[in-house]
Amino acid sequence: MSDVAIIGLGYVGLPLLLAFRDAGCEVTGIDIDPEKIEKLKRGESYLSHIPPESIESSLDDKATLSNDMAAIQKASAVIIAVPTPLTDDMTPDLSYIESTTGQIARYLAAGQLVSLESTTYPGTTRDVVIPILEKGSGLKAGEDFFVAFSPERVDPGDPDHDLTMIPKIVAGLDEESLQLAVDLYSRITPEVVPVSTLETAEMAKLLENIYRSVNIALVNEMKMLADTMGLDIWEVIAAASTKPFGFQAFYPGPGLGGHCLPIDPFYLYWIGKTRYDFKTQFIELAGKINSEMPQYVLKRLLDAMEGRGKEIDGAKILLIGVAYKPDISDTRESPGLRLMSMLEEIGARVSYHDPFVPVLPPTRDYPGFTGRNSVDLEAGTIGEYDLVVIAANHSNVDYGLLGRNASLIIDTRNAMRDFGGEGADIIRS
Numbered sequence: 001m002s003d004v005a006i007i008g009l010g011y012v013g014l015p016l017l018l019a020f021r022d023a024g025c026e027v028t029g030i031d032i033d034p035e036k037i038e039k040l041k042r043g044e045s046y047l048s049h050i051p052p053e054s055i056e057s058s059l060d061d062k063a064t065l066s067n068d069m070a071a072i073q074k075a076s077a078v079i080i081a082v083p084t085p086l087t088d089d090m091t092p093d094l095s096y097i098e099s100t101t102g103q104i105a106r107y108l109a110a111g112q113l114v115s116l117e118s119t120t121y122p123g124t125t126r127d128v129v130i131p132i133l134e135k136g137s138g139l140k141a142g143e144d145f146f147v148a149f150s151p152e153r154v155d156p157g158d159p160d161h162d163l164t165m166i167p168k169i170v171a172g173l174d175e176e177s178l179q180l181a182v183d184l185y186s187r188i189t190p191e192v193v194p195v196s197t198l199e200t201a202e203m204a205k206l207l208e209n210i211y212r213s214v215n216i217a218l219v220n221e222m223k224m225l226a227d228t229m230g231l232d233i234w235e236v237i238a239a240a241s242t243k244p245f246g247f248q249a250f251y252p253g254p255g256l257g258g259h260c261l262p263i264d265p266f267y268l269y270w271i272g273k274t275r276y277d278f279k280t281q282f283i284e285l286a287g288k289i290n291s292e293m294p295q296y297v298l299k300r301l302l303d304a305m306e307g308r309g310k311e312i313d314g315a316k317i318l319l320i321g322v323a324y325k326p327d328i329s330d331t332r333e334s335p336g337l338r339l340m341s342m343l344e345e346i347g348a349r350v351s352y353h354d355p356f357v358p359v360l361p362p363t364r365d366y367p368g369f370t371g372r373n374s375v376d377l378e379a380g381t382i383g384e385y386d387l388v389v390i391a392a393n394h395s396n397v398d399y400g401l402l403g404r405n406a407s408l409i410i411d412t413r414n415a416m417r418d419f420g421g422e423g424a425d426i427i428r429s
């Protein structure tokens with residue numbers, strides 16, 4: 001019998017699969033995307049921060065990789081790590097959880113533990129997942145099978161906080177579910193943090209992400225004010241950060257991206273509003289400020305161009321970093337892509353450079369960008385651009401080369417902090 005089956009082998013599920021395998025468990029990895037399964041079988045990686053060597057060294061012939069949910073029958077624990085996006089009207093889209101759970105129910109066996117890791121609103125595991133599992137299997141939760149919720153906290157691309165170093169919050173439907181889940185996750189994390197209810201664990205994850213979203217919005221607003229006052233927000237933050245207690249630094253940027261911060265807070269906003277008639281103000285305000293940041297950067301950029309007598313219509317612009325954050329290839333909800341789209345709408349000709357995204361993948365919001373290639377950074381060609389915009393600060397970009405050869409740089413990430421005064425006119429925005 002295989003120990004653990006992971007369903008959904010994306011940014012969350014794939015590292016989990018590798019961690020359980022490295023911990024000596026027999027693993028089954030299931031994904032509906034046949035290309036992902038084929039790549040893993042060939043020992044290839046499809047995530048830029050997971051090297052193929054990790055796949056090769058972890059996924060030996062004892063790992064089962066499949067598109068077929070029937071493969072969960074071998075597992076004693078089934079972990080769900082599928083997407084939880086928002087619909088176009090900003091309400092939770094649980095369709096991935098519902099369809100996955102429906103398929104699990106067909107093969108669910110007595111004694112199995114099902115653990116949901118997808119980020120979602122409090123009540124999802126109890127009110128959505130369990131009824132689907134019970135209906136489809138004819139088994140009873142807490143008697144025939146066991147249920148847990150354990151939010152994932154992985155930070156893709158951050159080598160200092162590998163999944164196996166992060167404490168894991170765990171909640172069970174009942175005592176036995178909790179104990180099974182604690183035993184399961186103790187195999188891969190140094191610290192398991194049990195909490196009393198499924199809903200507590202669900203909300204804890206949302207609180208973590210809302211805390212980040214609100215603090216980033218706060219510092220984005222402070223940046224806009226500092227710009228107006230002629231102050232350098234980066235210096236202000238560095239100074240405030242010297243306080244040894246009571247202050248945690250967050251940094252401004254061109255807007256939020258990824259599958260978490262722009263989305264998850266609205267799961268809590270939605271459940272509060274629709275089920276408890278409670279409208280959370282911080283979530284809405286933070287969402288508004290953060291989502292308006294690309295427009296702010298665009299305004300600063302247009303002012304800078306105008307101040308130098310340059311027209312945006314027909315201007316050649318080089319955008320650095322289409323991933324939503326440093327050192328990964330994830331372009332979901334990327335503010336860099338949003339800037340690219342806004343700039344092209346007003347007539348600019350935009351090229352991009354991103355060592356992590358050599359070719360732009362299909363995205364829901366910008367299908368027209370699919371297949372575009374990252375341009376090389378060369379001293380001779382950088383000077384041909386009217387403007388360079390830094391949207392993501394990857395650590396392997398040659399900022400010195402940019403500083404020496406560009407004419408004008410809009411730096412939304414303080415990436416040019418060590419390269420001022422070498423040629424380019426640098427505007428931190």
Ligand SMILES: NC(=O)c1ccc[n+]([C@@H]2O[C@H](COP(=O)([O-])OP(=O)(O)OC[C@H]3O[C@@H](n4cnc5c(N)ncnc54)[C@H](O)[C@@H]3O)[C@@H](O)[C@H]2O)c1
Nearest residue numbers: 008009010011012031032033081082083084100118119152
């Ligand atoms: N990306 C992060 O940094 C991060 C961090 C913590 C939590 N989360 C949460 O974890 C969840 C997963 O996020 P992700 O970033 O890994 O998403 P992802 O899109 O990278 O991966 C999800 C995977 O699930 C697969 N899938 C979808 N439906 C399926 C089905 N019915 N059966 C089998 N496979 C299916 C998809 O093909 C995909 O490979 C989300 O709820 C997200 O909010 C993400």
